[in-house]
Amino acid sequence: MDQHQPTPSPATAADRTSADRTSADRAAGLAPGLAAGPAVDRAAVRERADEVLRLLAGDRARLREDQWRAIEALVVDHRRALVVQRTGWGKSAVYFVATALLRERGAGPTVIVSPLLALMRNQIDSAARAGIRARTINSANIDEWDAVQAEVAAGEVDVLLVSPERLNNPDFRDQVLPKLAASTGLLVVDEAHCISDWGHDFRPDYRRLRTMLAELAPGVPVLATTATANARVTNDVAEQLGTGTGDDGEGGGALVLRGPLERESLTLGVLRLPDPAHRLAWLAEHLDELPGSGIVYTLTVAAAEEVTAFLRQRGHTVASYSGRTEDAERRAAEADLLANRVKALVATSALGMGFDKPDLGFVVHLGSPNSPIAYYQQVGRAGRGVDRAEALLLPGREDEAIWRYFASLAFPAEEQVRRTLDVLAEADRPLSTAALEARVDLRRTRLETMLKVLDVDGAVRRVRGGWTATGRSWTYDAERYARVAEARESEQRAMREYAATDGCRMEFLRRRLDDDQAWPCGRCDTCAGAGHSAEVSPEALEAARAALGRPGVEVEPRRMWPTGMEAAGIALKGRIAPGEQAATGRALGRLSDIGWGTRLRAMLAPGAPDGAVSGEVVDAMVTVLADWARGPGGWAAPGGGGSDRPVGVVTIASATRPALVDSLGARIAAIGRLPLLGRVEYGPGGPPRGARSNSAQRLRALHDAFTVPPELAAALASCGGPVLLVDDLVDTGWTVTVVSRLLRRAGAPGVLPLVLAVQA
Structure with a gap:
């Protein structure tokens, strides 16, 4: 209510x-x-x-x-x-x-x-x-x-x-x-x-x-x-x-x-801290000082899970809530917060609208939403039935990289839209989204959103079995899409201004929402003075750095080929043969992490200089390997018939970061006292072309893009055990899948992917 x-x-x-x-x-x-x-x-x-x-x-x-x-x-x-x-x-x-x-x-x-x-x-x-x-x-x-x-x-x-x-x-x-x-x-x-x-x-x-x-x-x-x-x-x-x-x-x-948007019970504040470790340490030390129970918002699912794990480690009763959370777990988390059995839900925007708890005492943002409207929506969950509630923003330098990622999901270019309409018009039956992926160079989320817009506009229609073209004329409103993109950029600038303003924060938000009755609130940190100290104890900071610096996440292998590859001229379908699969691999971190993700994003950003891997990264990768070896199953590779321990290192050719990948492979081989068996090279056609879009299109570009040189093939045939496959980034996962299949077919008993980062 x-x-x-x-x-x-x-x-x-x-x-x-x-x-x-x-x-x-x-x-x-x-x-x-x-x-x-x-x-x-x-x-x-x-x-x-x-x-x-x-x-x-x-x-x-x-x-x-x-x-x-x-x-x-x-x-x-x-x-x-x-x-x-x-x-x-x-x-x-x-x-x-x-x-x-x-x-x-x-x-x-x-x-x-x-x-x-x-x-x-x-x-x-x-x-x-x-x-x-x-x-x-x-x-x-x-x-x-x-x-x-x-x-x-x-x-x-x-x-x-x-x-x-x-x-x-x-x-x-x-x-x-x-x-x-x-x-x-x-x-x-x-x-x-x-x-x-x-x-x-x-x-x-x-x-x-x-x-x-x-x-x-x-x-x-x-x-x-x-x-x-x-x-x-x-x-x-x-x-x-x-x-x-x-x-x-x-x-x-x-x-x-x-009506006016004033919330007299809500106190707004911004706390600038130097890095993710300081923000996490501050939250762990001061969470119990915040009134009642509340919500801690993060910008990504990975961050929500990281923050939840650390706060629990520090003795706080919290629960994670995101688009990845199962419905039964969501219900339980909502009930626990309503009954004040948890101090906070650590949530993504999946909890942004509709959650009704009148006595919600605080909302903390670890990272800025990309819009003052979105921010006001989320902080507005607090203080509805209590005299005082706090809304505290802890912005980070990595926020804008996350904004850019979500902006990349905007409405596709006209050429891609027209291609989709042409494919549907030429089809003799409805096409599912999966079938369209094999013919259209768009990722699933963007493709589905685009189809819904086209459906409402009357250009396509969703029916049993998929989508069909209606044959109605359709105009690409480029001017409107450009204005929407411009509005999004303006909102992002406004969030930077909100964090930096020395004026009333409530008045700032209300004016951004065109509330003509806005005036200074007298309560926020710029009106009444800072309500919280930025200090954190050395012990809490060390614990946060240790948690965020702990390297290693699993890289789940692909098990199924994409639907509809026959339409792309590639005879692959169904389950990937066990004898051609990669094992579950490891990465140093996710690009969306608030720990290693910050460093990895800078290292792997488009245009970042290529160069030998740093000692810090090598040390972290050694830790990943040690934890991997000691973990459940050790080095076991599904379907492998050789030693559990890797017996060699193989790298993958890179068009953008060859020095980084080659040096990483060489350092891992030297430290592990393993032979560097060689590198999987590009085929006659050179590096695959095209964006890393949906699975079908990515596999189509990669299918014939690599080759195993004879020297490497000979080494694999006699290696007698699984090999570490070293690369820089797992995005769609199809590069590792295709190369692992080649290595298994060349004689490798198993393939253990080891990469710097995963996109998700």
Whole structure:
């Protein structure tokens, strides 16, 4: 719930709303004063609305004036409304109260489109407090879909929460969505900034709402809500939803309610520390000083896992929460934070929207989000039901490298889009995303996002079995995409300015969100002075450096060839033969790590000078090898028939860092007293060309790119044991896979990849 007031126990049967009545009962016996028509008693509607709110949020709860204006527009005037209000203002109270009143009038169920499972779970719990029966259809409850749809058809559901991804599922879109559009009594678009490609969390699936809006019965009210939208995003969302902007709230037009973003309980601060070890040490030493329980945000999954492990090592009760976390673990972590059984969730933006804990005491960011809007969205989770909460930013120099990576996932160039459309147009059947990968030079995430945009634009259509071209003309809006990219760069500059400003931080954020009522807050570290010392103890710093400096991560080998390689002229499919696979390898670190990742990113960045490997890196790689040898399974290679211990070192030719790779291989061989057997060379065609895009295209470029020289082949045939395969970087993993296959075919009993870094 987005309401500050205390929460009562669930409503008794006598207190329940019309959720327990049949549709016929509602139609025959409307609550007093709620009859439809021009003579409706608005005062009686207001009184009933306050009654429902008290069931939701406690006996002292009263509707804010703009909450009532939104409810009145939806329930009495059947209008469309866009509500842009700060987190904690009470947006969910608007649609739950409106649902109760509309259901008492005999209206159909409310459909809420929500982006995250955490939000859905909170919403279902909140609705139950007022006797409103809510159900959900999302990727985590597939087994319940048929039952939920039957309950909706029987009139037993008051609120149906739907994830935006369901809107473009072929079966849901074609069979369920039309029925919902025809029967719904209220459509709610929560976190509506996701509709706008100007917003910080654009989701193409949300655009499918335009279809549902067009199919709604006349007079069905629509509510869109968000807490994180500047004027540009607000206008875009309003246009997407057909609400329009600029209305004064009178008459039958759309209603746009935009309020101030001030959060009087929230204290903002920035703490600049010299490196990741200092930031991690500071957090470990000061976490217990922060009020209540809260969230520690990181920019990457790897960082979330690293920070969680270190904080636990230092005695803190924390849990990790990211896109890699299984649903059952997410539920348990959410429950533990809600019940204050953990001091913090260490989370990525997967927890960014919808998590509802009014007494959340703090939000700490280890690394800056790339947008003030995204930052305000996340810090806004704190301080909603307490007098004081802290939001502390600990920026790092590595933040911008991570921003650049996410920026690389922007909408593809026109040539790639046209190629995709041509491939679909030429196909005699629907093509799955995996099948398209073999024909289009785009990674899976970018390809899927692009297809969703094209689907909404009418150029392609998702059907059973994949995607088809519609044949409709489509224009590449290069100017708009360029403006979006420019806006993203402006937001990144603003985050740098936020960290560096000597003015009020709350005022800075509010102005970036076009809040014209912004003024100095008097609470942040620039208004009231720093609230935290940057000092950390030598012992904590040493422990953090040891944790971040501990080298070694596993490199999982590829086990399956990509789908659709036959279409690329390569006869590889299914499982990679065990006798041709690499073993599980090791890397010094991930590029996304907050420890070794910082040094590895600089070493392996495009344009970085090539040169012999440093002594520090060699020492770390020796530690990796020692830990590897002592770990479970030791040097054992799947399918290997020789010694467990590697018997030689092989390197891979490199077009960009030959000195680095060759020197690393030579040093490892010398220290391990192993023969340097040779190098896998490029074939007659030279280094593979093209970007490291999706798996199918990468394998296509690498398939014939390497060769095993005769001298190396002879050494492998007689080596009698597995070999260490040394390279600089594992990105897609296909270089190591292809080269390992060549080495195994040449006689190597096993291949143990050893690389400096992995991309993930």
